Amino acid sequence: MSQNLPLAGIKIIDFTHVQAGPACTQLLAWFGADVIKVERPGSGDVTRSQLRDIPDADALYFTMLNSNKRSLTLDTKTPQGKEVLEKMIKDSDVMVENFGPGALDRMGFSWARIQELNPGMILASVKGFSDGHHYEDLKVYENVAQCAGGAASTTGFWDGPPTVSAAALGDSNTGMHLAIGILTAIMGRQKTGKGQKVAVSMQDAVLNLCRVKLRDQQRLDKLGFLKEYPQYPHGTFTDVVPRGGNAGGGGQPGWVLKCKGWETDPNAYIYFTVQDHAWAPICKALGREEWIDDPAYNTPDARQDKIFDIFATIEEWLKDKTKFEAVDYLRKFDIPCAPVLSMKELANDPSLRASGTIVEVEHKGRGDKYLTVGSPIKFSDMTPEIVASPLLGEHTDEVLAGLGYSKEQIAALHTAKAV
């Protein structure tokens, strides 16, 4: 593709595995970086074989998170393996890892050693908790991060348990944060010539998205209630931000409302927002013109203590409309709403295919095409080309040749099981 991609010329040593790190490096690969995924000989990234749908072929868990990368198998415990890694470090711009605490040091590659080999190297790390945190030794999975980061305590209903989100707040979200850090460090290096360490912890990345909940904690501390939460005015507040169900959360009350077919279709719902300057059109749409000028209804404050009755009236109106019919009608009045789209609907959405957010990818190992989520960020001067994930060790010889190893040396490395 003849376009100057933003990260053309940037070389990345990718030690990450599973989701958070791979989500990050995949995006950087899409932006043009040469991402060399370093995997253990034999098994590689564990996601190649997790949640498999086709026996003996790389799982979607792997293929959807490792597009456009090259795969090198390397045993970093062997002296030859360490030598290969040293050469790679000298030759690369960024190293990304999500090892447990101390693992890189024990491998013989402390930060001091890395800087000695290559002062411009940027070392980017995914952590569970930040360095120095009293849980820093904990193994952190997606949902553990959601629970530690405040998302679970503030998701779900007040009379039900803390609830995890399907969106990967702990994994992919952390990967996106790390990508921002890496690009920032690359730009910083242009001024100073030096690399640096970049780290994001999963707990912090979750908490960053829950910023407004820390806002609400402080408002609650000061006022004792939160007007836009469903607990107000008829329920009670304690001293912690409660779960708000499907409440709107910002300045605009909203809720998830049933549409025609909800009894059998788990996603026959819309999100409906009662935005103040759309109140008159909402009333007209519902056939409740009398509410337009009624002081008991025509301001946000007035509506608050009867907001659930208003939602019930809207739901009554929605009973005979599919979610798409409802949204098409309501949109005419600029009422902020959307259908609850299922994954099946999204997978088949023509607009998302046209924009490249959902992409069909050919994969020789799996035998047919699969869908992936492409780059959600759109550029007018750059279109990433999304190609298949690598087979295990597919580029080992190519990468070694690129580092200057001769055919004989490469054969010797294979014999020594260093690669």
Add this chain to the structure above:
Amino acid sequence: MSKALSGYRILDFTHVQSGPTCTQLLAWFGADVIKVERAGEGDATRGQLRDIPDADSLYFTMLNHNKRSITLDTKNPKGKQVLETLIKECDVLVENFAPGALDRMGFTWERIHELNPKMVVASVKGFGPGPYEHCKVYENVAQCAGGSASTTGFDDGPPMVTGAQIGDSGTGLHLALGILAALLQRQTSGRGQKVLAPMQDAVLNLCRVKLRDQQRLERTGVMKEYPQYPDTPFGDSVPRAGNASGGGQPGSILKCKGWETDPNAYIYFVNQGAVWEPICKVIGKEEWLTDPAYATPALRINQMKNIFSTVEEWTKTKTKFEAMDILNKFDIPCGPILSMKEIAEEPSLRETGTIVEVDHPVRGKYLTVGNPIKMSDSPTEVTRSPLLGEHTEEVLGQLGYSADQIADLRKDGVIS
């Protein structure tokens, strides 16, 4: 110490949450962010969800650190002139107006590119091109359109939104990523470009593994790690999975001591295969170690509800922190459900700079979430949000306006 993005200047037209999240992060990395606000009220969040009358609300102060604020009437021709000067002097223009608003102001992409061919114009919108591209979108609307709501919650309940602001803050982060990529590309191409982060797409990016599951479901009809398996049939779309872990290791949220009165007396517990033996010992179920029905991870999937409810009998006798301490000794993966109050008071988060106390001339002190991205050579110094129009004169002076010119602008109501 100089920061990574020192020298970059950002014309910040954003307001509310998604855009400000993006520009705040860039400011933390050293960019000069000039927030352009309407005279009088400025960013609507200054006055929303107020806890202190007549002072900027936390909604504003926690999303607008380290920025400079100028007020400008962009409907006034003289205001448009100031804007043209700003465009020439800045590297990036960021906006999250309703679709078409920037065009109607007279600043189409073509016009901006003409004034400054190197400018990156970065936008948050609700949807990308398609039938909904002109729709107004808020946080939860984005969550519903992006696949998150259909797959969050329990399968005997409605679609659920998440308290994490994936539609707003999540999209802002994606936009920041796009801006940095565009600035890097500019170094070789010599020109700016448009960057768009649609909220639906950003949410979907975070729901990547649900698209994975949709395809697995279509191919095999079941998903063994979902709680529906093996007792309930699957439909044709990825169902809601409650608190299941969604990955290779089964997990769930379990009650701890005090759950009847404390909504966050819970723990996340992962039934990791490698530590099955210590798990059985800790909960006093050694007999499972020799029971053929529990012999392998694949067999245990059929017993998962029973396993979790038995573990819960044990966790219900301990506080979440006591349970964690015991489980950690055996490397059994788990985590406490922390409330926002516990997070606000956690000393470790203060030490790492993830939670920061900031002083404000009108409000007094408040807490904010600092920069989660830690850089060893570009540390973040969180400073307070600006008062409305606090830097108008300073910025105009830097752009070359004289004191007289500034006074005239004020007289004409172009600035306040």
